[in-house]
Amino acid sequence: MTFLTIEGASKRYGAVAALDDVSLAVPAGSRTAIVGASGSGKTTLLRLIAGFEAPDAGRLTLDGAVLADGPAIVPAHRRGIGFVTQDGALFPHLTIAQNIGFGLERGLADRAVRIEALMRTVDLDPAMLERRPHQLSGGQQQRVALARALARQPRLMLLDEPFSALDTGLREATRKAVAAMLEAAGVTTILVTHDQTEALSFAHQVAVLSEGRLAQAGAPHELYRRPHDRRTALFLGEAVLMKGQAGVGWVDCALGRLPAGTHGHRGEVEIMLRPEQIRFTPVEEGAEQGCLARVVEVEFGGALRAVTVALISNGMKLRITGTGLELPPTGARVRLNVAGPAHVFDA
Numbered sequence: 001m002t003f004l005t006i007e008g009a010s011k012r013y014g015a016v017a018a019l020d021d022v023s024l025a026v027p028a029g030s031r032t033a034i035v036g037a038s039g040s041g042k043t044t045l046l047r048l049i050a051g052f053e054a055p056d057a058g059r060l061t062l063d064g065a066v067l068a069d070g071p072a073i074v075p076a077h078r079r080g081i082g083f084v085t086q087d088g089a090l091f092p093h094l095t096i097a098q099n100i101g102f103g104l105e106r107g108l109a110d111r112a113v114r115i116e117a118l119m120r121t122v123d124l125d126p127a128m129l130e131r132r133p134h135q136l137s138g139g140q141q142q143r144v145a146l147a148r149a150l151a152r153q154p155r156l157m158l159l160d161e162p163f164s165a166l167d168t169g170l171r172e173a174t175r176k177a178v179a180a181m182l183e184a185a186g187v188t189t190i191l192v193t194h195d196q197t198e199a200l201s202f203a204h205q206v207a208v209l210s211e212g213r214l215a216q217a218g219a220p221h222e223l224y225r226r227p228h229d230r231r232t233a234l235f236l237g238e239a240v241l242m243k244g245q246a247g248v249g250w251v252d253c254a255l256g257r258l259p260a261g262t263h264g265h266r267g268e269v270e271i272m273l274r275p276e277q278i279r280f281t282p283v284e285e286g287a288e289q290g291c292l293a294r295v296v297e298v299e300f301g302g303a304l305r306a307v308t309v310a311l312i313s314n315g316m317k318l319r320i321t322g323t324g325l326e327l328p329p330t331g332a333r334v335r336l337n338v339a340g341p342a343h344v345f346d347a
């Protein structure tokens, strides 16, 4: 069931169209990630949902009730929406207990009990309640910010790059913990992030914004494997792009004939493979069978490595990133095999 509906939302700042006719449906209890390059309109969309800005045009509804109809809007404090920003925005002069308590009604008899319960919800030790924000780590501060937002029992939680200040390990752990907490609380969540891996792993639905427009929205796996266009493909991860000739259910390309969902496309098309679909095995110098290539560059990066090969048939270079123990020497001859279908772009 759709919980939040955005229909045709547009917002201009002077000459800049920050959002241009964006429509998106967010199912109840789900997690949606909004991604896009810097300036693509992510924060503007979040601010429209929160009620900090009014759209110039478009309609927003939450659980069937209208939040905004063009410039006529329900004010932010009457929306029941939580908002957690990049820096957490805790009050520095208040204790952790007071920060969390800020989200609770005054005069509640069980206030202290609720604050402790919220600390546990975000997996923090209540022994920290009398500390001030600067006496907590960045990850702990983010959890307090989340606890403060959860205290208001929001129907919808908006997270604006809340993990970006954390280093990689802590970032992943915090992200997983936050996803689990929000899931357990049944709170519908929208996350804005620059980080495509974060978006793909956090969300049930990913929405890609490009210059104020919605480029594509869908399940993470669907978007990664079947992006509408090359820009979305490259935004979501590394991609091997090349020309091909499409038939019914296949494409002929520099890697040979590959299975492909050609959905009505015939003749010259642009195709995409994700690098992890391409496997290579070393072969003897005289070998002739299959799609052969020569290794021209090897980049070692710990768990991830990139091997650039040049096809023997036409010299085309492919950069194949991935994990693996094989680190073939430069100059080695390899045979390439493709796992799974090639993707044919719509555009």
Ligand SMILES: Nc1ncnc2c1ncn2[C@@H]1O[C@H](COP(=O)(O)OP(=O)(O)OP(=O)(O)O)[C@@H](O)[C@H]1O
Pocket (backbone or CB within 6 Å): 013, 016, 017, 018, 036, 037, 038, 039, 040, 041, 042, 043, 044, 045, 194
């Ligand atoms: N208050 C404002 N006044 C004028 N222009 C604005 C304002 N807020 C946003 N913009 C412009 O609208 C566009 C979208 O901005 P927005 O902050 O939504 O992008 P973003 O995708 O969140 O970017 P980033 O990833 O860099 O935070 C940008 O061109 C920005 O300069």
